Amino acid sequence: MIPVSTAASERVSPVDSLQKLLKNTRDVDKRAIINVHLADICTDSVDLSNMYWDNALTEALNAKNDYVAKLALDKLVERHAEADMQKVDKYISI
Numbered sequence: 001m002i003p004v005s006t007a008a009s010e011r012v013s014p015v016d017s018l019q020k021l022l023k024n025t026r027d028v029d030k031r032a033i034i035n036v037h038l039a040d041i042c043t044d045s046v047d048l049s050n051m052y053w054d055n056a057l058t059e060a061l062n063a064k065n066d067y068v069a070k071l072a073l074d075k076l077v078e079r080h081a082e083a084d085m086q087k088v089d090k091y092i093s094i
Helices: 004-010 014-024 028-042 044-064 066-080 086-091
Strands: none
Touching: 014 028, 028 044, 028 066, 044 066, 066 086
């Protein structure tokens, strides 16, 4: 029987797996999608989630992936609408 503490310490979280995948992926389209998944998982931290959405937007624009770019823009505008209209204007101008 494996001790519970050993099994728990070896368990890899989805965030860790995606961050490792992101680090090792060079394809900008795939990087955009990985950032979307990270943003979706990190909803308990708005700052962290927004960082991943911003990264997804950057990667999507570089990959010319309009779907992910629009998705990221929608989320970023929605999240900044009440607090930071300057950022919203920046995103809308894209």
